[in-house]
Amino acid sequence: MKSQPSFIDLSSLSCQHLRGVGQRIAERLARLGIQHVQDLLFHLPFRYQDRTRVHCIGDIMPGNHVVIEGEMVAVSTPKGGRTKLLCRLEDRTGRVHLRFFYLNSLQIKALQVGVRLRCFGEVRRGMYGLEMIHPEYRPAEQETVVAIEQNLTPIYPTTEGLSQITWRKLMTQALQLLDKDSLLQDILPSPILKKLRFPTLSEALHFVHRPPVGTSIDLLLERQHHSQKRLVFEELLAHRLSLLSVKNLFQVQQAISLSRSQVLERKFLESLPFQLTTAQKKVIEEIHQDLCLARPMLRLVQGDVGSGKTVVAALSVLQAIEHGCQAAILAPTELLVEQHYHTFQRWFEPLGIKVVVLSRQIKATLRQEVLLDIATGKAQVIIGTHAILQKNIEFSKLALIVVDEQHRFGVQQRALLREKGIYKNNYPHQLIMTATPIPRTLAMSMYADLDCSVIDELPPGRIPVLTRVISNDRRDEILTRIHEACILGRQAYWVCTLIEESDMLQCQAAENTAMVLSAALPELKIALLHGRMKAVDKVKVMHSFKEGDVHLLVSTTVIEVGVDVPRASLMVIENAERLGLAQLHQLRGRVGRGAIESHCLLLYQPPLARFAKERLAVMRETTDGFKIAQCDLELRGPGEVLGTKQTGDISLRIADLMRDSDLFPAVQAAANIFLKEYPERIPLLIKRWLRDNTRYGQV
Ligand code: ADP
Numbered sequence: 001m002k003s004q005p006s007f008i009d010l011s012s013l014s015c016q017h018l019r020g021v022g023q024r025i026a027e028r029l030a031r032l033g034i035q036h037v038q039d040l041l042f043h044l045p046f047r048y049q050d051r052t053r054v055h056c057i058g059d060i061m062p063g064n065h066v067v068i069e070g071e072m073v074a075v076s077t078p079k080g081g082r083t084k085l086l087c088r089l090e091d092r093t094g095r096v097h098l099r100f101f102y103l104n105s106l107q108i109k110a111l112q113v114g115v116r117l118r119c120f121g122e123v124r125r126g127m128y129g130l131e132m133i134h135p136e137y138r139p140a141e142q143e144t145v146v147a148i149e150q151n152l153t154p155i156y157p158t159t160e161g162l163s164q165i166t167w168r169k170l171m172t173q174a175l176q177l178l179d180k181d182s183l184l185q186d187i188l189p190s191p192i193l194k195k196l197r198f199p200t201l202s203e204a205l206h207f208v209h210r211p212p213v214g215t216s217i218d219l220l221l222e223r224q225h226h227s228q229k230r231l232v233f234e235e236l237l238a239h240r241l242s243l244l245s246v247k248n249l250f251q252v253q254q255a256i257s258l259s260r261s262q263v264l265e266r267k268f269l270e271s272l273p274f275q276l277t278t279a280q281k282k283v284i285e286e287i288h289q290d291l292c293l294a295r296p297m298l299r300l301v302q303g304d305v306g307s308g309k310t311v312v313a314a315l316s317v318l319q320a321i322e323h324g325c326q327a328a329i330l331a332p333t334e335l336l337v338e339q340h341y342h343t344f345q346r347w348f349e350p351l352g353i354k355v356v357v358l359s360r361q362i363k364a365t366l367r368q369e370v371l372l373d374i375a376t377g378k379a380q381v382i383i384g385t386h387a388i389l390q391k392n393i394e395f396s397k398l399a400l401i402v403v404d405e406q407h408r409f410g411v412q413q414r415a416l417l418r419e420k421g422i423y424k425n426n427y428p429h430q431l432i433m434t435a436t437p438i439p440r441t442l443a444m445s446m447y448a449d450l451d452c453s454v455i456d457e458l459p460p461g462r463i464p465v466l467t468r469v470i471s472n473d474r475r476d477e478i479l480t481r482i483h484e485a486c487i488l489g490r491q492a493y494w495v496c497t498l499i500e501e502s503d504m505l506q507c508q509a510a511e512n513t514a515m516v517l518s519a520a521l522p523e524l525k526i527a528l529l530h531g532r533m534k535a536v537d538k539v540k541v542m543h544s545f546k547e548g549d550v551h552l553l554v555s556t557t558v559i560e561v562g563v564d565v566p567r568a569s570l571m572v573i574e575n576a577e578r579l580g581l582a583q584l585h586q587l588r589g590r591v592g593r594g595a596i597e598s599h600c601l602l603l604y605q606p607p608l609a610r611f612a613k614e615r616l617a618v619m620r621e622t623t624d625g626f627k628i629a630q631c632d633l634e635l636r637g638p639g640e641v642l643g644t645k646q647t648g649d650i651s652l653r654i655a656d657l658m659r660d661s662d663l664f665p666a667v668q669a670a671a672n673i674f675l676k677e678y679p680e681r682i683p684l685l686i687k688r689w690l691r692d693n694t695r696y697g698q699v
């Protein structure tokens with residue numbers, strides 16, 4: 001220690017107080033978000049090496065990281081190649097080669113026949129049997145059996161300019177501080193620790209940074225040791241509490257209490273050509289109850305593709321309108337905005353409700369008019385993309401915001417939404433509808449700030465889509481099939497996908513495919529739809545497809561979300577092996593919406609890797625979105641399922657939503673205990689784990 005204050009709080013003690021930490025090291029630590037000694041202690045090893053014992057050379061296997069000791073029996077300098085020095089090391093049990101690439105002349109001199117060496121490195125299979133490439137080594141004086149290290153050696157995630165040796169030195173000091181009277185508060189109260197049989201914070205930290213001899217490295221690598229679990233638990237708890245704090249903050253706000261719509265609801269339901277499903281009714285009931293309260297609703301509606309979320313949104317909107325308020329409906333794409341505009345106009349205009357759309361394609365003069373209608377309250381339902389919230393659009397009396405087909409909608413965006421449309425201190429109610437079901441475990445951690453409803457039933461009469469996985473070699477057969485189907489009056493989608501991020505390449509691919517297909521199927525009316533087309537043209541194409549004037553729609557993944565053309569019953573998806581399951585499910589959800597049996601053909605480029613085969617098999621075997629989402633989560637992890645942007649929102653340091661999902665029930669229970677009994681500890685916990693907690697509001 002450079003200075004020795006009498007009372008040391010490690011959560012505010014700068015790392016610069018540690019020996020060996022100057023400006024440069026401090027900057028490098030800061031790159032990893034490490035400022036205080038507390039941060040350092042929570043920087044955990046990502047793997048461990050066992051240098052606690054010397055292995056017999058006869059026992060080592062490829063892939064092992066081990067310490068060995070033996071005598072140099074041969075040294076050579078191979079001609080050609082990168083190898084500078086090739087040595088043979090032997091003990092009583094076996095022999096191994098050591099291969100060095102970079103050595104200076106002094107080092108070469110030291111590596112002579114007859115010298116005893118102790119080496120540490122990874123064992124590999126080489127040209128002459130087992131070998132170690134560039135091991136760490138030092139001369140060993142005599143044959144020895146004493147342990148060389150007392151603990152497993154931790155390996156830390158690092159950045160340029162910070163060696164493992166530096167990390168170990170810093171950790172040693174940090175752990176020493178932890179042992180002294182310094183303060184690193186154990187925020188978890190002892191009843192919780194006892195109940196879960198977790199060690200104290202200090203015990204856990206000592207353990208993970210210095211696991212004693214004999215600890216199973218496998219257990220540590222799987223992050224299953226109690227000490228690791230305890231720390232992960234703390235982090236998950238911090239996140240849950242931060243989301244709950246946001247929710248609690250929001251719920252003390254005021255909102256307009258919207259009493260249940262009587263007239264409009266009845267009229268609307270009478271005009272619908274179908275009955276609501278039990279699941280739809282249940283969810284609408286939950287929403288109505290929220291809307292009656294004088295605090296803002298924050299509800300997530302989860303429902304599989306085609307479960308009928310739009311009607312649920314419509315009924316919520318009616319409650320706002322009957323009360324003399326406005327409702328905004330946000331959709332992620334212009335295409336969907338347009339579709340919603342038509343749907344809501346069709347549904348609401350007969351009821352005397354004014355629906356307006358704010359999209360890029362409306363002309364400037366008309367736009368002014370629409371904006372005026374929104375400001376005066378003449379426009380009752382406003383439909384647009386999220387852009388309408390960013391621009392300074394003035395609402396007259398906005399009481400409800402519906403966010404449709406969006407689950408990649410992070411904490412930050414939700415916070416932004418809250419601030420919009422505040423009317424005389426009244427916050428708008430919020431209804432968020434997912435594009436894809438979210439596995440329960442993920443929903444629990446990502447959406448702890450929302451109440452959740454699930455539409456767990458499809459409208460009756462739906463026939464599950466039959467899915468086949470087909471090699472690209474068999475395109476001819478597919479063309480025949482499309483031809484037959486379209487001649488019989490059916491409609492089809494052909495979805496072009498590319499792995500390239502480039503939007504342009506995707507559009508080009510779609511253009512080419514449309515040309516090839518037009519040449520091959522001259523009797524069919526084929527249209528093209530992609531993201532680079534003008535909004536007006538997109539809408540035109542979509543319209544004629546909807547009207548049945550187009551047989552085959554060749555498109556990019558712009559149709560992924562929400563598009564509803566019940567008559568389309570055949571879908572071909574190219575390069576299906578490259579897409580995530582959730583995305584395939586979304587795409588496939590564009591067919592199977594009517595009463596005819598639909599087919600989905602997943603094209604792949606052979607040969608198909610085993611992993612890809614498994615994934616496509618999931619698509620073939622089930623149409624249950626919740627099951628598919630769970631598989632996707634297991635196969636690809638939460639980052640892919642939710643979109644990396646959003647997982648960035650909760651950027652976990654040591655926890656892993658998949659691996660640690662077994663902790664969720666305990667985390668949930670503990671969060672409730674904290675809120676009731678230890679509210680004063682919550683800010684400490686959040687500060688410890690959420691480095692940048694500003695985006696969570698004033699928590
Ligand atoms: P999603 O949940 O994917 O957004 P939509 O709201 O687009 O689903 O509904 C899919 C289709 O099912 C639409 O054509 C819609 O009119 C229809 N639909 C919705 N609810 C019912 C119902 N209860 N019975 C029959 N059809 C329904």
Ligand code: MG
Pocket residue numbers: 309310405562
């Ligand atoms: Mg929808």
